[in-house]
Amino acid sequence: MKKFTRFFATVAAVSMVAASLTGCGSKSDNTASTDTTADSATAGDTLKIGGIGPITGGAAVYGLAVKNAAELAVKEINEAGGINGMQVEFKFEDDEHDAEKSVNAYNSLKDWGMQMLMGTVTSTPCTAVVEKTHEDNMFQLTPSGSAVESIKYDNAFRVCFSDPGQGTASAKYIGENKLASKVAVIYNSSDVYSSGIYQKFAEEAKNQDFEVVSAEAFTEDSKTDFSVQLQKAKDAGADMVFLPIYYTEASLILTQANSMGYAPTFFGCDGLDGLLAVKNFDTKLADGVMLLTPFAADADDEKTQAFVSAYKEAYGDTPNQFAADTYDAIYIMKAAAEKAGVTADMSVSDICDAMKTAMTEISYDGLTGEGMTWTADGEPDKAPKAVVIKDGAYVAM
Amino acid sequence: MKKLKLNKTTKNNLITYGIVILAYIIVEAMLAGGQISSLMKGLLVPLCVYVILAVSLNLVVGILGELSLGHAGFMCVGAFSSAFFSKCTAGMMPDGLRFFLALLIGAAIAALFGLIIGIPVLRLKGDYLAIVTLAFGEIIKNLINVFFIGKDANGFHFSMKDAMSLNMDGGDVIINGPQGITGTPNDSTFTIGVILVLITLVIVLHLINSRDGRAIMSIRDNRIAAESVGINITKYKLMAFIISAALAGVAGVLYAHNLATLTALPKNFGYNQSIMILVFVVLGGIGSTRGSMIAAVVLTLLPELLRGLNDYRMLIYAIVLIVMMLLNWSPKALEMRERYSPKRLLAKRKEAKEAK
Numbered sequence: 001m002k003k004f005t006r007f008f009a010t011v012a013a014v015s016m017v018a019a020s021l022t023g024c025g026s027k028s029d030n031t032a033s034t035d036t037t038a039d040s041a042t043a044g045d046t047l048k049i050g051g052i053g054p055i056t057g058g059a060a061v062y063g064l065a066v067k068n069a070a071e072l073a074v075k076e077i078n079e080a081g082g083i084n085g086m087q088v089e090f091k092f093e094d095d096e097h098d099a100e101k102s103v104n105a106y107n108s109l110k111d112w113g114m115q116m117l118m119g120t121v122t123s124t125p126c127t128a129v130v131e132k133t134h135e136d137n138m139f140q141l142t143p144s145g146s147a148v149e150s151i152k153y154d155n156a157f158r159v160c161f162s163d164p165g166q167g168t169a170s171a172k173y174i175g176e177n178k179l180a181s182k183v184a185v186i187y188n189s190s191d192v193y194s195s196g197i198y199q200k201f202a203e204e205a206k207n208q209d210f211e212v213v214s215a216e217a218f219t220e221d222s223k224t225d226f227s228v229q230l231q232k233a234k235d236a237g238a239d240m241v242f243l244p245i246y247y248t249e250a251s252l253i254l255t256q257a258n259s260m261g262y263a264p265t266f267f268g269c270d271g272l273d274g275l276l277a278v279k280n281f282d283t284k285l286a287d288g289v290m291l292l293t294p295f296a297a298d299a300d301d302e303k304t305q306a307f308v309s310a311y312k313e314a315y316g317d318t319p320n321q322f323a324a325d326t327y328d329a330i331y332i333m334k335a336a337a338e339k340a341g342v343t344a345d346m347s348v349s350d351i352c353d354a355m356k357t358a359m360t361e362i363s364y365d366g367l368t369g370e371g372m373t374w375t376a377d378g379e380p381d382k383a384p385k386a387v388v389i390k391d392g393a394y395v396a397m
Numbered sequence: 398m399k400k401l402k403l404n405k406t407t408k409n410n411l412i413t414y415g416i417v418i419l420a421y422i423i424v425e426a427m428l429a430g431g432q433i434s435s436l437m438k439g440l441l442v443p444l445c446v447y448v449i450l451a452v453s454l455n456l457v458v459g460i461l462g463e464l465s466l467g468h469a470g471f472m473c474v475g476a477f478s479s480a481f482f483s484k485c486t487a488g489m490m491p492d493g494l495r496f497f498l499a500l501l502i503g504a505a506i507a508a509l510f511g512l513i514i515g516i517p518v519l520r521l522k523g524d525y526l527a528i529v530t531l532a533f534g535e536i537i538k539n540l541i542n543v544f545f546i547g548k549d550a551n552g553f554h555f556s557m558k559d560a561m562s563l564n565m566d567g568g569d570v571i572i573n574g575p576q577g578i579t580g581t582p583n584d585s586t587f588t589i590g591v592i593l594v595l596i597t598l599v600i601v602l603h604l605i606n607s608r609d610g611r612a613i614m615s616i617r618d619n620r621i622a623a624e625s626v627g628i629n630i631t632k633y634k635l636m637a638f639i640i641s642a643a644l645a646g647v648a649g650v651l652y653a654h655n656l657a658t659l660t661a662l663p664k665n666f667g668y669n670q671s672i673m674i675l676v677f678v679v680l681g682g683i684g685s686t687r688g689s690m691i692a693a694v695v696l697t698l699l700p701e702l703l704r705g706l707n708d709y710r711m712l713i714y715a716i717v718l719i720v721m722m723l724l725n726w727s728p729k730a731l732e733m734r735e736r737y738s739p740k741r742l743l744a745k746r747k748e749a750k751e752a753k
Contacts, residue, residue: 056711057664093704098664099656100443107439108704124660127579131657132439149579149658189559190542192576192660199560215559219542 047086047344049074049333050114052105052129053121054097062322066121066143067092068315069323073330076310083334086344095120099128106132114138115344115351116337118329121322123147123163123192130156139352141333143325147192151378155352157359158378159325159332159368160294163193166269167200169384170242170292175208179290180240180265182213184233186226186253188245189217197244197269213238218249226253227260234262243268247275254285270294273321276392283392292384294368295324296394304367321368328366335362410602413687414595421591436701442655444697445590446648449597451677451693452686453644456601458675459684460610461637462617464527467514467534468645469670473661474510475503475646476653477541477572480581483654484571485548487582496584500593500650507646510537511639519634522620534671541661546572577660578653585655593651594690597644601686604640613637680721 051070053063074090082088091112093105102125109117117133117140120126126145133140134153142150142158146166151158161169174180185201188194198215205212213236216229230253233241241257241264243250250272257263270293276283297308297318307327311319319327333355340358342351356376364372369382387394403411424441427433450472457465479499486495514533521529545556549568556562560570572578604610612633615623624630653659663669677696681688699717703710724730735741 055708094710096664098662099658099660100652100665103439103656104436104443104701105704107435107437108701110435124577124658124662127658128656131583147576147579190575195559195575202559202561217559219539 045086045344046089047083047337047342048089048091048113048115049330050106050109050112050117050119051090051092052095052102052109052117052119052125053092055092055094057096057098059097059122062144063094063097063121065320065323066119066326068317069311069319069326070118070330072311072314073327077330077334083337084342090118095122095125097122097125099125101125102129103132110136110138115346115348116333116355117141118143118326118333120145123150126150127152137349137352139348139355141329143329144322147196154356154376154378156378157374157380159329159372159380160270160321161384162379163196164200165379166292166384167197167202167244168204170197170244170267170269171201171204171208173292173384173386174240174242174267175205175210178209179267180238181210182236182238183210183240183242184213184236184238184264185215185242186229186233186245187215187217187243188219188223188249190219190221191245193271194245201242201244210240223249224252226256229253230257230260230262233264234260238264240265240267243272246271247273247278250275251278251281251286254289255281258285265290267291270321273297276389276394277318283389286389287391289389290386291389292386293321294382294385295321296387298393299396303365307367324367328364328368328372331366332359332362332364332372335364406606409687410598410606413598413602413690416687416690417591417594417598421587424587436704440698440701441587442585442590442651444694445587445594446652446655447674447677447693447697448594448690449648449651450645450674451681451689452594452597452601453641453648454674455678455681455684455686455689456604456637456641456644458678459686459689460605460617461613461634463519463522463634463638464524464675465530465638465641466527466668466671466675467530467532467537468641468674469666469668470534470537471507471510471642471645472649472652472670473534473537473541473666475507475649476659476666477578477649477661478506478646479503479650480578480653480659481546481571483582483584484569484578484580492582492584495582496589496654499584499654500647503646503650503653504643505646507649508639508643511642512635515635515638515642519631519638531668531671534666535668538661538663538666541572541577541666542575544572545570545574575660577658579658581653581657581659583654583657585651590651593647597647598686598690600640600644604637605686609633609636676718680718680725682725 051067053066054060055063055067070090074088077083078087091109093109095102095105102120106129117138119142120129121144123145126142127147127149130140130150130153134155137155140156144160145158146160146163148162148164174183185198187198202212202215214232216232218229243253243266250268254266266289268291272291273293273295275286308319311323336355336358339362340354342354359374360376366372372380372382374380385396387396450468454468457463479502482502483495483499518526518529543557545560545563547554547563547565547568547570549566551566554563554565560573563570612628615628616630616633620630677693678689681692700710700714703713706713
């Protein structure tokens with residue numbers, strides 16, 4: 001018995017090692033060096049910005065996009081002469097999408113001498129880190145941490161909409177534009193992003209001129225078959241299905257709805273961005289899908305075009321909205337730092353106080369919104385953009 | 398001098414306590430001298446958490462000889478029940494008292510779950526037991542993910558559907574389904590962590606060296622013989638299992654009060670975490686309390702200290718795990734260790750001297 005236990009324990013432990021190895025395999029394209037110090041910079045006149053996000057594990061795709069976009073933006077800024085003449089040094093730490101590891105990453109960046117934090121990428125770790133930045137009075141700007149608590153202190157700001165913000169905005173948009181009278185919702189109850197949006201959507205829906213006729217959840221473990229949820233939506237007579245979820249599941253829902261002959265209007269949030277790039281997905285099925293997103297990679301304005309081509313050239317990949325939020329985040333920090341007159345020899349706390357005031361004074365035109373402004377509570381004020389998919393391309397509505 | 402002659406186990410135990418106390422003194426001295434990095438400072442409490450987890454799992458795997466793969470589940474129960482308590486009573490009593498009560502509640506509820514799960518599960522043995530504990534760990538995690546509990550002027554509201562069906566009248570949603578609990582007060586400190594590690598060690602080491610402990614080990618070594626001399630197998634199995642669960646619950650309390658956010662993700666309370674704790678126990682040498690402790694510290698520090706390697710961090714970590722496993726367990730390595738062990742070499746030299 002004892003022998004068996006020892007043997008099994010050893011096998012289990014080895015399989016764990018193997019699992020962590022395969023986890024690493026998925027990030028093979030991550031070749032850019034983290035340290036993007038400009039050669040000319042000396043210790044006295046560099047501004048150190050840290051970034052935190054998952055670059056290994058299940059959420060690595062978001063962290064990598066953020067890391068790449070931030071490095072791209074920092075490189076551009078340094079080539080153009082830096083912030084207030086200071087070169088920017090950027091360092092990115094992995095948090096494996098785990099609150100505990102995220103705090104470790106933050107502490108290790110502090111040891112490195114970070115003066116401002118651009119992160120974290122995902123909401124749950126962000127909520128843990130904001131506690132620490134608040135203690136240290138460190139300026140924090142998250143590109144994509146969308147939970148309400150992620151920026152609950154006055155030293156933290158964000159670029160994206162909050163989860164509730166997206167839910168409320170979606171419900172308002174549907175109600176005000178009279179897009180539907182009966183709405184069904186399919187959401188991921190095991191995901192903070194998805195359930196957060198759904199909760200606020202359902203609350204706001206009560207004030208709007210449409211009815212939520214069915215709300216069906218799925219979880220991480222059951223995200224391949226949606227026929228039950230779709231059948232319920234169909235039986236309830238919904239003429240619109242609201243999908244506050246990520247694009248991978250959405251592509252399956254669209255395919256399955258098509259095969260059962262159910263053709264409502266589909267409406268989603270920024271998680272649907274990327275839908276058209278899903279492999280083996282018939283983009284015709286996405287025709288007429290509406291989504292509320294701050295960024296579409298094939299929009300034809302000059303800024304987006306320039307960013308997408310630069311990103312593609314550097315990393316061989318189409319940027320998603322995480323990348324766009326990050327690119328904006330770095331430039332927003334630049335704008336605020338210039339406004340506040342931040343210099344490299346200021347203490348972390350002084351920088352934070354100066355940046356806090358400057359953030360509420362600036363107005364920024366970026367990839368994810370025109371004329372973005374911030375209130376002292378850290379929420380961005382920008383108009384939600386709705387796009388509709390027509391003939392395999394995003395068209396502004 | 399006769400008084401100082403201790404028996405071997407007492408000496409061994411004292412060395413184990415000594416290591417913890419020495420580590421504490423060194424760290425405190427370095428903290429006072431400001432010689433410790435922020436990264437290390439942030440790691441101190443998690444280190445205590447993982448040491449407690451490893452020592453408590455060692456009780457089931459090493460002493461009882463049953464493989465439990467659901468240890469993270471008990472940690473999860475302890476974490477959530479105590480965080481829930483702390484959120485409800487924040488501001489109603491002094492912080493120290495509240496945290497003390499939270500610790501007791503976390504341990505008690507985890508022990509209760511240990512009992513509930515232990516009664517059916519301990520009738521199984523070997524791989525069946527491993528699989529069922531694994532399933533229970535996952536059930537606990539998934540259950541927590543569908544709980545919605547809110548508190549307002551009318552009392553508590555409970556739902557397993559979503560936050561809207563709580564029908565709250567203002568008030569706070571305390572457990573918000575997959576979003577978990579946010580804003581748990583930050584009570585865990587390194588000193589409390591070390592005290593808890595010491596208490597854990599006292600409990601586990603005393604149990605091992607007691608009559609009950611010997612009964613538990615006899616079940617491990619030969620169940621039939623143990624039964625034939627009248628040892629109540631179920632009772633002793635449950636005893637080890639429940640104590641282990643309660644200690645894991647304490648680790649959960651410490652974990653929950655160290656971070657502002659608590660969510661039941663596969664990463665922190667799922668199968669991976671259970672296996673991670675098992676890895677501590679296996680690499681530390683199954684059955685060795687001190688070994689589990691040291692392995693937990695080394696393996697928690699390693700990925701953080703390797704941050705300088707950037708992209709290769711997790712790869713190196715995995716390789717180190719494999720190498721450590723081989724050195725610890727492969728028969729050839731054991732043979733080599735035996736041959737070149739300092740003790741043997743000394744003995745050889747002595748022999749040679751005497752021969753002269």
